[in-house]
Amino acid sequence: MTEKVKLYDLSKCTGCRACQLACKQWNQLPAKQTHNMGTYQNPSDLQPNTWNLIRFQEVSDGNGGVKWMFRHDACMHCTDAACVRVCPSGALSHTKYGTVAFDQAKCIGCKECISACPFEVPRYDPEKDKIAKCDMCFSRIDNGLEPACVKACPTGALRFGDKDEMLKLAYKRAKELGGDASVYGDKFVGGTHMIYVLPEKASVYDRLPENPRVPLSIIAWKDWLKPLSLLAAGGVLAGSLFHYIIHGPKDTGGDDDQASQEGGK
Amino acid sequence: MIPKKGMIKVSDAFERIVHWCLAISCIVLMISGLGMMFHAFNFLAIPVGGLKNLKLIHNFTGLIFIPSLLFAILVWWKEAGVLDLPDDFEWIKCAGGYLWHVENPPETGKYNVGQKAFFLAVAGFGIIMIISGLIMWFPLSLPTGLVRWMYSLHALGFFVIFPFFFVHLYLGTIGVPGSAPAVFTGYVTRSWCNKQCPKWLRKMEETGKLEVYGEEKAVSEH
Amino acid sequence: MTNHWNDIANSDCILIMGSNAASNHPISFKYVTKAMDNGAKLISVDPRFTQTSSKADIYAALRSGTDIAFLGGMIKYILDNNLIQGKYVKYYTNAPFMVNPDFKMPGENDGVFSGLMDGKYDKSTWSFQTDANGVVKKDMSLKNPNCVYQLLKKHYSRYNLDVVSRITGTPKEDLLRVYKEYTKTGEVGKAGTIMYAMGWTQHTVGVQNIRIMAMIQLLLGNMGVAGGGVNALRGESNVQGSTDHCLLFHILPGYLKTPKASLPTLAAYNSKYTPKTKEPKSLNWWKNYAKYSASLIRAHYGMNATLEEGYGYLPRLDDGKTYSWLDIFDEMYKGKFTGFFSWGQNPACSGASSNKTRQAMTKLDWMVNVNIFDSETGNFWRGPGMDPTKIKTEVFSLPCAASIEKEGSITNSGRWMQWRYKAVNPPGDAMPDGEIITKLFYKIKELYEKEGGPLAEAITKMTWDYGPMGADGKIRHLDTHMIAKEINGYFLEDKIVKGKLFKKGTLVPSFVYLQDDGSTSSGNWLYCNSYTEKGNMAARRGKKDKSGIGLYSEWAWCWPINRRIIYNGASVDPISGKPWDKEHPVIMWNGSKWVGDVPDGVAAPGSGRPPFIMKPHGVGSIFGPGRADGPFPEHYEPLECPVEKNLMSPQCVNPAIKRFDVDGTDVDKRATCDPRFPFVCSTYRVSEHWQTGVMTRWCPWLAEMQPDMFVEMSVELARLKGIKNGERVIVKSIRGEVEVVAIVTNRFKPFSINGSVVHQVGIPWHFGWVTTAMRKFVHGDKKPEVFTSGDAANLLTPFIGDANTMIPESKAFMVNVERKGV
Known part of the structure; x- marks a missing residue:
């Protein structure tokens, strides 16, 4: 199956938040009471009931003016997904499209994915004791539709299609934009399935890691310690067996004491 | 498994309760942990109705493990937590005679260096398991970078504790016959004591503190 | 557009x-x-x-x-x-x-x-x-x-x-x-x-x-x-349509003029409003005025009345008097009305100077509030500062169907009339507006027939055949297709037009066939061609674009006569007839006729016919004597402004506006260049809410994204007033105040106006007290899932309108911003 990619061109995003709402509608995510904290951005962060969020950010343009930037923040759907690596229950898994699906029924609320994700995407829902995140509308894409957010986007900032085609478009657009523009997503964690076209350097954007990767601690845990502990466990099991057979049990009995025989049983 | 006359008391009821609390919680934790650590062991969750229950069992067994470990440390710290040099060094040199044949292994006190190492490993990594486990359970307010390492530490803890646990199990049962009653009745044979902890036996006899089943307790102190 | x-x-x-x-x-x-x-x-x-x-x-x-x-x-x-x-x-x-x-x-x-x-x-x-x-x-x-x-x-x-x-x-x-x-x-x-x-x-x-x-x-x-x-x-999605169909007091459907009291006969009326020109080549399309007015009268009264009688039934404006929103609420405030229909609107928040509007409603005996959700208007009598025991107004609330709960058309900004189908039934007792109006019509007609009254015939002779007729002579239910057909118009008798015979009862193909002799009807001549014998043009969904410039002429229908770009006769060279823009030609002469969009006003290339046919002389007005306030636009300051004088001239504000603050009541206060209100304020919308928010504040997903009334201000102003981002502040004008959240942002900058620093702030206008948590809820009141905070921006706006249209000046007025409790 061809890998699918959601392409997000920040230069075309107007921050209308149709994507944020369409996501809630398709996935039937309830609204929660919020308050204006001095910004249009609301809710203030991704939440169990907010799987994609437009981040509003103002930066100086260097000429006394201002730039107002909008970023559609949601699961990046990594190929080498830390969340999938750590998920104990298989709730998080890769689909045939390369996206990271999430099966809430399987989730045990262990929150390991939350700390593993280099993009800080999964959110814990204490009411359900489960996590939640964007699954790129698997129910839609598996039926030949684009994700709800893409469907709702009026400007074409969000697009959806085959990976090769989307990457081609992304590089073409980045080239058109020139300057600091770049394609973000294809060069790390095995390639993400949400690809950004960033008009500015990645470091300019709030909460966007410059060099995201599967954390060393997760590699240490999953790639080293897990096999090692299996090895060690197996080792002692085998070792004990061989010890018993070759070396034999320790003789703790005495001629003077019968009880030892029974005690040893 | 009723003690026989002449057997020697090596553990009191409190010690035995602590031991079993620790042992059982540890076994449950290891099995349930294993069920979550490897997808191949997910089947371990079937008897309890799924991984979510397994997780709950793991977490709440952890809550039993915490006091058990703390009491264990309190109880055994003096006897198992401190090396008795230079005798213990001698013991290390010949591995206590457990791995190859040694004519006269060095005499040990109540616990030999192997047992002390086991105790220290369980105590040390047990605390690490408790701290990392609690953080994993309630991670949300701590920096992600810190939380991430807790998972590695927890895995490291398993990596260390399991081998020790298994060796302990082996030596406490078929590896060293006659040991098991120590944690059931508290009484072992005199000969077992002579082999396993001659120094302690002598000391107890010298101080008259030795309790022998079926005999009046040494009375001098009373 | x-x-x-x-x-x-x-x-x-x-x-x-x-x-x-x-x-x-x-x-x-x-x-x-x-x-x-x-x-x-x-x-x-x-x-x-x-x-x-x-x-x-x-x-x-x-x-x-x-x-x-x-x-x-x-x-x-x-x-x-x-x-x-x-x-x-x-x-x-x-x-x-x-x-x-x-x-x-x-x-x-x-x-x-x-x-x-x-x-x-x-x-x-x-x-x-x-x-x-x-x-x-x-x-x-x-x-x-x-x-x-x-x-x-x-x-x-x-x-x-x-x-x-x-x-x-x-x-x-x-x-x-x-x-x-x-x-x-x-x-x-x-x-x-x-x-x-x-x-x-x-x-x-x-x-x-x-x-x-x-x-x-x-x-x-x-x-x-x-x-x-x-x-x-x-x-609004259908503001174009409602304007085309005479939302405003001074026009009838199709931008015909509302008759004035001084025009006693149809002839006088037609003569007054039919423009004349001596320009030999000008088409002067409005010369057909009499055809459109006659067809409109026929649409209203059919054959129940002569054209002259029908003209007599049309409402009249007193000469020199305006009947705009502002006038209506001014009169209401003065106690001149007994009753008021608030239909699909929320005047308690949407009208300029909401305190005045809200007070005005207390002077009514009754009010009928037709809406899809609960609003500040329906509940004005228990709003902030109101004492229900002292308010006599009896309020009737009629729930009505939302757009997806009924069939009909909307006309978008681009003049596209698009047919929409009903998706679901309206909930509970809610009815489509048309059904409510039909019920009202029959009741009012019955009363007029029984009791008589001035110009009773204006109602009793009206045709109402918008559905299958029952034995009692009343329609059994409303069929919006019948309304759409009446808007298009029928031949009311057999008629030969342009050499072609049209049978009585056939739909008129387009407005060029409309007659001034009463043989045709058309509810709105501009829409004649929208529903013809070929069918409902607005329901077309053709996706072909033959034009190559995105006209999509087979998608829905566009007034006039499906012309997508009006004045397109000006898109070609007057002499050669070649399109100015070779890449995006709107129309092209193929040797015998124009192809592309429906051509607007042009004859064959080089004919010399000027293309702006709706103007008497056929050309675009750079000099526009039709306006009330001058043939050339001139800068005047807003009624409330931060400058002592207009730098352009000694005349500070538009001299042709109706001044309520001078002639009006004590509530129409004005504070210009007043140190108590030093900051320019403008109102605006956000993506998440719509209008006064009646339709959006009740939607939890939208309220979640924009929960609070806010004021945006520059970092410099915030510093000046000691205001922190996210803090609650009070914005006040001389007419009222509203509590809001401060958004301190670099997107606002202080202006340098004639050498002095002038600060501007901005507020959205979507909020109202009904969906707030602070209000009192009694049994039966629906509680929002997500509360909003803050009341209407219009509590602050001045009661003043444009010189031509009387649209209120809610985009420029003076306010102060203070930290709460200071």
């Missing part, structure tokens, strides 16, 4: 001014983005840096209410640098027309045009010179000092960069950047478009804001071409 949404994609330069399209017309940005992908430049001019500005190539800030100064400077720039599209201006506008030598302009007449008397203009000097045959004199060289072009030049010579910058607060280099970029579209084959909305209309000079841009578009040859035009982004 003279053009339509898709057509924005054809533009070379898009000016968005008086609008924040990216937020409030998000779909429009699909086409803006397309245009930009093809190399178009986007210019955003706005007091604050908006979501639209964030996508713009050029952004310029201006103080609210100074658009005419800004654009007057652009006209001067165009003329000084000779950037006009010469042939276009000469042949397609009234630039060569010679004006009455007695006409005086503000620069030489104390800031007003000649003829001002008691706040009203006598327009006799605003006229053209004519020759012996009555034909307007012209100077095709555009050099005569009395020709429109030279007068224009003279008038806007006062709008130099320096003065404009001191009025608008826009730095000169920003003015120049905008002028330079936009006027590039004066080149033949280039098109510039303007997207505007309430940021231009809601001013005391609202109409003139749009006028001045229309003049620029004419000068640059941008009217009638693809990617050009003057494009109003309507504030």
Whole structure:
């Protein structure tokens, strides 16, 4: 199956938040009471009931003016997904499209994915004791539709299609934009399935890691310690067996004491 | 498994309760942990109705493990937590005679260096398991970078504790016959004591503190 | 819109001014983005840096209410640098027309045009010179000092960069950047478009804001071409449709005029409003006025009355009197009404000076509130500051169906009439508006028949055949297709028109077949052709675009006669007939006829027929004597402004506005240059809410994204007032106050106005107390899932309207901002 990619061109995003709402509608995510904290951005962060969020950010343009930037923040759907690596229950898994699906029924609320994700995407829902995140509308894409957010986007900032085609478009657009523009997503964690076209350097954007990767601690845990502990466990099991057979049990009995025989049983 | 006359008391009821609390919680934790650590062991969750229950069992067994470990440390710290040099060094040199044949292994006190190492490993990594486990359970307010390492530490803890646990199990049962009653009745044979902890036996006899089943307790102190 | 949404994609330069399209017309940005992908430049001019500005190539800030100064400077720039599209201006506008030598302009007449008397203009000097045959004199060289072009030049010579910058607060280099970029579209084959909305209309000079841009578009040859035009982004999905069908007091459907008391007969009425011209080649389409008025009367009364009788039943305006929203609420406040239907609206929040509006409703005996959700209007009697025990008004609430719960059409900003189907049944007792009106009609008719009354026939003789007729002579249910057909119109008798026989009862194919003898009906001549014997044109869903410029002529239907770009006759060279823009031809002569869009007004190439056929002389009005406040737009300050005097002239505010603060009641207070209210304030919308928020504040997903009424202000102002971002503050004007959350942002910057610092703030207008947590809920009240906070922005706005339309000035007024509890 061809890998699918959601392409997000920040230069075309107007921050209308149709994507944020369409996501809630398709996935039937309830609204929660919020308050204006001095910004249009609301809710203030991704939440169990907010799987994609437009981040509003103002930066100086260097000429006394201002730039107002909008970023559609949601699961990046990594190929080498830390969340999938750590998920104990298989709730998080890769689909045939390369996206990271999430099966809430399987989730045990262990929150390991939350700390593993280099993009800080999964959110814990204490009411359900489960996590939640964007699954790129698997129910839609598996039926030949684009994700709800893409469907709702009026400007074409969000697009959806085959990976090769989307990457081609992304590089073409980045080239058109020139300057600091770049394609973000294809060069790390095995390639993400949400690809950004960033008009500015990645470091300019709030909460966007410059060099995201599967954390060393997760590699240490999953790639080293897990096999090692299996090895060690197996080792002692085998070792004990061989010890018993070759070396034999320790003789703790005495001629003077019968009880030892029974005690040893 | 009723003690026989002449057997020697090596553990009191409190010690035995602590031991079993620790042992059982540890076994449950290891099995349930294993069920979550490897997808191949997910089947371990079937008897309890799924991984979510397994997780709950793991977490709440952890809550039993915490006091058990703390009491264990309190109880055994003096006897198992401190090396008795230079005798213990001698013991290390010949591995206590457990791995190859040694004519006269060095005499040990109540616990030999192997047992002390086991105790220290369980105590040390047990605390690490408790701290990392609690953080994993309630991670949300701590920096992600810190939380991430807790998972590695927890895995490291398993990596260390399991081998020790298994060796302990082996030596406490078929590896060293006659040991098991120590944690059931508290009484072992005199000969077992002579082999396993001659120094302690002598000391107890010298101080008259030795309790022998079926005999009046040494009375001098009373 | 003279053009339509898709057509924005054809533009070379898009000016968005008086609008924040990216937020409030998000779909429009699909086409803006397309245009930009093809190399178009986007210019955003706005007091604050908006979501639209964030996508713009050029952004310029201006103080609210100074658009005419800004654009007057652009006209001067165009003329000084000779950037006009010469042939276009000469042949397609009234630039060569010679004006009455007695006409005086503000620069030489104390800031007003000649003829001002008691706040009203006598327009006799605003006229053209004519020759012996009555034909307007012209100077095709555009050099005569009395020709429109030279007068224009003279008038806007006062709008130099320096003065404009001191009025608008826009730095000169920003003015120049905008002028330079936009006027590039004066080149033949280039098109510039303007997207505007309430940021231009809601001013005391609202109409003139749009006028001045229309003049620029004419000068640059941008009217009638693809990617050009003057494009109003309507504030509601169907505001175009409701205006076409006579939402406003002074027009009847199809922009026919509401009769005045001084016009006793149909003949007098037709004669008064049928424009005349001696211009030999002008088509002067409005010469058909009598056909449209006759057909309208027939649509109302059928054969139940003669045309003359029918004319007699039409409502009359008293001469010299206006009946706008402001007038209605002013009268209501004065206790002149006993009853009021509030239908699909929320005046308690939407009307200027909401405290006055809310008080006005307490003077009523009864009010009927028809809406889909609970509103501040339906509950005005228990709102803030109200004592229900002292209010006599009896309120009846009628729940009605939402748009998806009924069938019918809407007409979008691009004049596309699109049929919509019913998706679900209305909930509970809710009924479609049409059903409610039908019930009302029968009841009122019954009462008139029983009790009589003045002009009872106006009701009793009305036809009401919008559905299958029951035995009692009443329709059994409403069939919206029947209404749509009546709007289109029927032949009421067998009739031969243009050599073709039409049987009685057939639908009229288009308005060129309408008759003035009463043999045809049409509820709105502009929509004649929308529902013909070929079927419901608005329901068409053809996806082919034969034009190649995105006309999609088989998708739905567009007035007039499916013409997608009006004035398109001006998109071709007057002599050769070749399109100005070879890449985006709207119409093309194929040797025997025009192909492409439905041609507008043009005859064969070289015929010399001027293409602006809705104008008597056939040309676009650079000189526009039809307006109440001057033939050329002139900068006047808003009613409430931060400056002592108008830098342009001694006349501070528009002299032709109706001043409620002078003649009106004590609530119509004004605070201009008042140190208590030092900051300019403007109102606007956000993407997440709509209108007063009645439809959106109840939607939890939307309320979650924008839960609180807020005020946006500059970092500098916040520092001055000790306000922190996210803090709750009070915004107050002389008329009221509202508690809001402060958004402190670099997107607002202080203006330098004539050397002094002037701060501007902005507030959204969507909020109201009904969906707040603080209000009292009693049994039966629905509680919002997500509460909002804050009351209406209109508590602050002044009770003043535009000189032509009376639209309230809610985009520029004076306020103060204080920390809560200070």
